[in-house]
Amino acid sequence: MSTLTLPESIPSPIQDSEQLQKAFAGWGTNENLIISILAHRDSAQRKLICEAYLETYGEDLLKSLEKELSSDFERVVFLWTLDPAERDAILACETLKKWNTSNRILIEIACARSSHELFLVRQAYHARYKKSLEEDVAAHVTGNFRKLLLPLITSYRYEGAEVNMTLAKAEAKTLHEKIEGKTHNHEELIRILTTRSKAQLNATFNHYNSEFGTPINKDLKSDPKDDYLSALRAAIKCMTRPEKYFEKVLRLSINKLGTDEEALTRVVTTRAAVDMKLIMEEYYRRNSFPLDQAIISDTSGDYKEFLLALVGHGSS
Amino acid sequence: MSTLTLPESIPSPIQDSEQLQKAFAGWGTNENLIISILAHRDSAQRKLICEAYLETYGEDLLKSLEKELSSDFERVVFLWTLDPAERDAILACETLKKWNTSNRILIEIACARSSHELFLVRQAYHARYKKSLEEDVAAHVTGNFRKLLLPLITSYRYEGAEVNMTLAKAEAKTLHEKIEGKTHNHEELIRILTTRSKAQLNATFNHYNSEFGTPINKDLKSDPKDDYLSALRAAIKCMTRPEKYFEKVLRLSINKLGTDEEALTRVVTTRAAVDMKLIMEEYYRRNSFPLDQAIISDTSGDYKEFLLALVGHGSS
Known part of the structure; x- marks a missing residue:
């Protein structure tokens, strides 16, 4: 992919x-x-x-x-050349220095990497910054975001495909109760999202949808402007359908008045070697326009050439 | 050692x-x-x-x-023969099945191992039980204990010797405020204890002692029967003076009417290859009686012989 x-x-x-x-x-x-x-x-x-x-x-x-x-070309070459765990450690550290609640990079790192990759990021963080990722998260982030991000970033989820359906049903019910009661920061809701394996969560969300008639992420949109709810949705999307999550980040980074090069560069450098093919298929499905063409319209020069090379433009 | x-x-x-x-x-x-x-x-x-x-x-x-x-001999040979990470994974799982608030095994595993050793325990837990250690902790433990144990067991503390004195002073003050106000489950207190490096915490506790005139663990004894306070003290002791912590566990396991073989076996098998020499020195200092002699008085047969071999009896 x-x-x-x-x-x-x-x-x-x-x-x-x-x-x-x-x-x-x-x-x-x-x-x-x-x-x-x-x-x-x-x-x-x-x-x-x-x-x-x-x-x-x-x-x-x-x-x-x-x-x-210099500028965007420097950034894309720099991020791409880095070892993936080192790159994530740097992205996490940069993010924490200018932390704000609309930032989704920590969620991407915690939820759209494998358990072992996330552990390697924590190791790289030690080596580079002489402290732990979690102490920086804990020190810079507050309130509900800390309650969610700390267990996310320290998680080491089981990665097997085994699913316990009884558990999935029980926890779908718990999630539904908390969401219905608008206690989105409830520790049981956070416990489920931050400790269960992705396979188990997938079963839980599927049961949620069939039992209660709405996808969980739709129920988490009760207040579309609430950054914390949006963070919960991002975490769920990154764990279950990362290609859809990243398609949306790319779409928003390109459709803006003025490209969001920061996001475009980040997504292309972190996903090119992972699932960029799926993201591009998703992009085409959603926008009826190929991602590489969108990059050509929106960027220029060496920056554009580097992005196009990473997304395999002209290679097939 | x-x-x-x-x-x-x-x-x-x-x-x-x-x-x-x-x-x-x-x-x-x-x-x-x-x-x-x-x-x-x-x-x-x-x-x-x-x-x-x-x-x-x-x-x-x-x-x-x-x-x-069979019996105690079987248990000591079994635990000792296991790979250390595997042994801890098994101890953790056994503990969670019969979880009670006076249990300290998870704290020992989280606080008296190196960061990397703790990570290896989490890996061994995946392999053996097809789920993550943290999801079992989160599912079996509740209330204040969960608030404390989840971040402890998922921590990956920085292990360098660097200390930030400004931070140590500020966090000693925070700890003192929370302890004085009897909000021992305050998220700031838990954040500090569960994310900072052991070197940093040591500096913080030293400053606490010199600034406020009492060692932190003494201040955490306001209600000696409170299991949660005792868990906090155990965590602090395991991180700063593990040999003193384990000396006490041994002392209590031996001084009982009837030996607590469970604890004796656990401490000897988990510490023999780590710091048992220091623990034995501490034991002698505290009891004016050598640990190996205490083992001889308190146990018998092959079980006794195995314990004595592990603590190096007759070897010097």
Whole structure:
């Protein structure tokens, strides 16, 4: 489901880092060369390139990229080149520094990654910031958002497919009671959403829908302007239908007056190697317009080229 | 700080498993042979023995031990032979099945292990029980205990030695306010205890003591019969002075009318390879009587011999 395209024969990490060094050398930077390499290597390959570059030139490749590139192109290359767990740790830390209740990045990291990937983010956070992700979440976030985000970000959900239908029915009922009673911050509701496996939750939400006649996310829209309700819906969407969640983020980032490059860059760099194909199918279904064409209309220059390379434009 | 003693030359795992098989064969079991092997191998060696035994005899060594041994001796050999993370997962699961508020095992697992060890317990729990540790804690534990135990058991604390003194002072003040106001279940108090690194908490508790004139654990004794307060004290003790915490558990398990074998076995098997030397020093300091002598007076037979082997009796 990845849109990443790799060349048939992959140069060695040393060859790649030599080419990158050439792209930086002399007057001007050879952006096309950078794109042709970095946008077509998977995370393991990029890691080896970073190591080879550091060994050969004594400099961090990410630092060199920062020096040579600028604005949206710099950002997309930087985020993409990072190891995925490191990237999420950086996104989480940036988010916490300018925390506001409409921010959904922590929910994406907590709910749209595998349990082990989320654990690797927490490890990367330790290494980079000399503290834990949860202590920063706990210190920066307050109220209902803290009640929800802390258990989400510290979760290590079971990932098997086993489902307990009796439990699903009981917990669908609990969720319905709390939502009907408008106690959306009830600890039982939060407990269910933050500890059960995704397979189990899926069964619970399905039962909710068939038993009570409305999808849970529709019932969580009673006040469309309530940021906390929107966070609950985002968490549920990220866990059950991430491609629909990310389609919507892309749609809103592109349909705006003025593109939201921040969101566009984040979604493309974090999902290209995961499920971008599904997201693009969903995008086409929802907008009757292909995502790569939307990117072409909305962005320009090297930034556009890099995004198009990541979404596999012209590759099939 | 381990009391584990290994022979100078260690037999191969295949040789060890052959000897164990011999110990089980024929009429009666050769308990001394079992003790001489299993009580003198570290966890990596025991794991290899289990693998060799399974490969050679097509049976799980732990199952064979269960069949051949009984009562307290069976329990100590079983718990000791297990991989440490697996052992903790089993202890946690057993505890949750008969959960009561005076139980401290989950606190020991959450607070007296390293962050990575705790994560390995969560992984072992997935593999063994097809669900997550936190969902079982959340489903079985209620009220203040859930508020405390859920973030404790899902924590992944930073383990570096860095300390922020400004933060330590501010949070010592917060803790003091909440304790003085008897709001021991306040989310700020729980946030501090469950997210900060052990080094940071140590600085906070030191400042608490010097600024307010009493150690925090003394202030948390306002109602000595309150199980929740006792749980808070246990968490703090396990994080800052685990050897003092475990000395007390041993003291109470031995000084009872009738030994508490459950606790004695648990502490010896979980701490022998960690800090049993420190615990024994602390025990001697506190009781003017050596722990191994107390074990000799209080237990008997193969169970006694196994415990003595684990605490390094007669080895120095």
